Amino acid sequence: xxxxxxxxxxxxxxxxxxxxxxxxxxxxxxxxxxxxxxxxxxxxxxxxxxxxxxxxxxxxxxxxxxxxxxxxxxxxxxxxxxxxxxxxxxxxxxxxxxxxxxxxxxxxxxxxxx
Amino acid sequence: xxxxxxxxxxxxxxxxxxxxxxxxxxxxxxxxxxxxxxxxxxxxxxxxxxxxxxxxxxxxxxxxxxxxxxxxxxxxxxxxxxxxxxxxxxxxxxxxxxxxxxxxxxxxxxxxxxx
Numbered sequence: 580x581x582x583x584x585x586x587x588x589x590x591x592x593x594x595x596x597x598x599x600x601x602x603x604x605x606x607x608x609x610x611x612x613x614x615x616x617x618x619x620x621x622x623x624x625x626x627x628x629x630x631x632x633x634x635x636x637x638x639x640x641x642x643x644x645x646x647x648x649x650x651x652x653x654x655x656x657x658x659x660x661x662x663x664x665x666x667x668x669x670x671x672x673x674x675x676x677x678x679x680x681x682x683x684x685x686x687x688x689x690x691x692x693x
Numbered sequence: 694x695x696x697x698x699x700x701x702x703x704x705x706x707x708x709x710x711x712x713x714x715x716x717x718x719x720x721x722x723x724x725x726x727x728x729x730x731x732x733x734x735x736x737x738x739x740x741x742x743x744x745x746x747x748x749x750x751x752x753x754x755x756x757x758x759x760x761x762x763x764x765x766x767x768x769x770x771x772x773x774x775x776x777x778x779x780x781x782x783x784x785x786x787x788x789x790x791x792x793x794x795x796x797x798x799x800x801x802x803x804x805x806x807x808x
Contacts, residue, residue: 622801628794668736672794679789680738681728
């Protein structure tokens with residue numbers, strides 16, 4: 580039972596354009612959402628997060644949108660750069676016991692073409 | 694500042710052996726979590742420790758165990774290794790273990806191969 584889903588395994592975008600990565604979740608107890616970027620042979624790098632009390636959070640070129648009613652979040656990267664080419668993981672955590680464990684999607688490979 | 698460090702970076706074992714993986718969190722972080730990532734999937738939660746106590750356990754068999762030391766570093770132990778244990782094992786640390794929203798920061802992982 581996948582509680583966090585990233586339905587697009589890959590996405591290609593031209594340099595300078597917008598990249599939009601999508602993520603859906605099923606567990607209504609999730610209240611904190613994060614995006615990570617992963618290069619080969621490295622661990623995931625934290626990009627941006629959003630709490631369930633917000634619907635938007637921005638950090639430079641990265642913006643995360645949260646639609647709680649649709650249980651959907653998205654990451655917008657504007658403008659996209661070749662160095663953004665990586666696997667992007669959506670993750671969620673919720674109030675369940677005392678552990679703030681992260682539940683990850685399966686990732687989307689973003690390729691930014693020069 | 695040093696990030697999360699993990700050792701070793703690569704390890705090859707045979708079925709039935711046991712393995713110990715090590716993790717040092719970011720300075721000041723008291724929470725350490727362990728994840729397993731197999732090819733083509735996202736990381737899967739194994740354990741979380743906060744202030745040296747286990748605070749959460751994922752859906753992994755009892756062959757997996759962990760502990761956290763007074764300096765907040767951590768070890769993950771896996772006994773009776775199976776071929777299916779071949780994966781990238783990731784350690785993550787964060788400022789808080791519960792109650793507050795803090796991002797987890799990951800090390801580069803230990804690549805474990807079982808022959």
